[in-house]
Every structure is written in C-alpha cells, then in structure tokens.
Amino acid sequence: MYEERFIAFVDILGFGKLLESSAVAPDVVQKILDALMSIHPDKIRDEMPFTINHDKVPAEEMEQLLSDLRRARAAMRHLAPVAVHYFSDSLVISAPANNVMASQMVLDLLTKLSTMMWMSHKLLLRGGVTVGPLVHVENGPMFGPAMNRAYYLESKLAIAPRFLIDRHCIERYREVETFGLFESFIQEQDGDFFYASLATAFLHIINDSAQSTLGEEFLEQYRSAMQSAPKAIERLIAKFKDEADISKKYVWLAEEFSARIPEVRAAYASEE
DSSP, X not given: OOEEEEEEEEEETTHHHHHHHHTTOHHHHHHHHHHHHHTSHHHHHHTSSXXXXXXXXXXXXXXXXXXXXXXXXXXXXXXXXXXXXXETTEEEEEEETTOHHHHHHHHHHHXXXXXXXXXXXXXXXXEEEEEEEEEEOTTSOEEXXXXXXXXXXXXXXXXXXXXXXXXXXXXXXXXXXXXXXXXXXXXXXXXXXXXXXXXXXXXXXXXXXXXXXXXXXXXXXXXXXHHHHXXXXXXXXXXXXXXXXXXXXXXXXXXXXXXXXXXXXXXXXXXX
C-alpha cells in the first residue's frame, strides 16, 4: 500500500498571533484570507511548473497563451503527479520518488511558495522534508512514516524559519544529475541534516531556476525583495525584542541573508 515519496510538510510561522490580532484588527482578517488562499492547492497547481512574464506578452496574444498554458499544466500533472494537501495554516506536498520531474518539483514549489509568501504577505514558512513510505491520495487519505517524519522535522527540529531536510533525502535527490540546479537552494547542516531558507530560495530563483532565464526585467522583483529583506527582518527583531523565542528566529534569518546576498549572480550588464 505504501509508496516511496518525497514529502514536504510546511507551516506558516506566526499564524496563531495573526488569528489573535484578527479579533481587534479587522484588516488582518483579509490578510489571513489572502495568505491561506495563496497556499490553496489550486493556487499551487498554477505554479507548476510554468511562469509567464506578462510584460513580454502582447495583450492580443495573452488569451491564447493562457489557453495553451492550461493544456500544458494538465499534461504536466499527468507526467509529474504532485499531490497537495491543505489544512488550516499547514500544507503537505509530495511526489513519487521514482518520478524525477515530480520529485524535484517539490523543491521548486518550496522556492516559489516561500518567496511569494514573503513578497506578498511578509510571512515566513518552516518545514520538514524527507523521503519514505507514504500514502497520499489527492483529495483523499494521507498517512505514513514519511508524513510523521516530515512533521517531526518541522515541529520539533527546524525551529528557525527554514526547511529542514533529512540527509538521506538529499542523497536520494543527488542520484539524479539534474538535481545540480537545486544545490543553490540547500545548505549543509552539521549532523544529519541539510536546510533551505527564504534567502536560499531567492538565491536559487535568481541564479539557477528556470525563472532565471526570463531576463533581468522579471528577476528585478526578486533582487529587490532579497535586498530589502534584511531591513524588514530588523523591524521584526525590534518588534519582538521582548519575546526571545521569536526574535532569535528572525536573528537567524538576518544572518542567513547576510551570508547569501553576496552569492547572488550580478545582473546581466546588457539588460541593466
């Protein structure tokens, strides 16, 4: 019954505090709704795996392009079946381990989700990523040792706003040559783990992802968001200065951005 699958369990950090504040700040309710709709399975499927640079497409060609894109996405879901399960402020993404395209798409979606949630809502994600026995039926049951492990990584070990990844999971990914494109997304952790963060998500998108081929006009939004993130994080550190458990998570992320920003590829001179 079990199938070997790569799985990511993802949680929105600070969601509980948002819910508490929604009782006294009505505008927060809309922010919560927007954030939850952002991780709705239908929205996530729209991110698999194509991106349109709207500024480059003539208006008269957009309708046909969108129609073609819908057909391409339908075909891709058949070729690379990624299952998505959504509940409250949490999300599970999984894919068959024997499907290279689908399994790597799990990581691709993590880069897109983490940057989108930050750029649109200033919300951070934390998760656990592993590979192992799992039942994950779209719109159906989801259970198994891999689910338990991914949840444990997220809830007990990750602590900081990052995706904690089992070493054996990365070793499995590295059996396929095309995984090399994702090396910029992951960092080695002492011990049995690797990790990925919001900073490495920006780094990967700008340096190595398929989106990096869309040109500097498209990438500017990611460059700008990455460069401005440290100041936004400083404000969060100050906001939670009296709550050590929270502020230290933002301190960790600030240090992570300091380490990754110098690794970003310079903009192509011809397009500046």
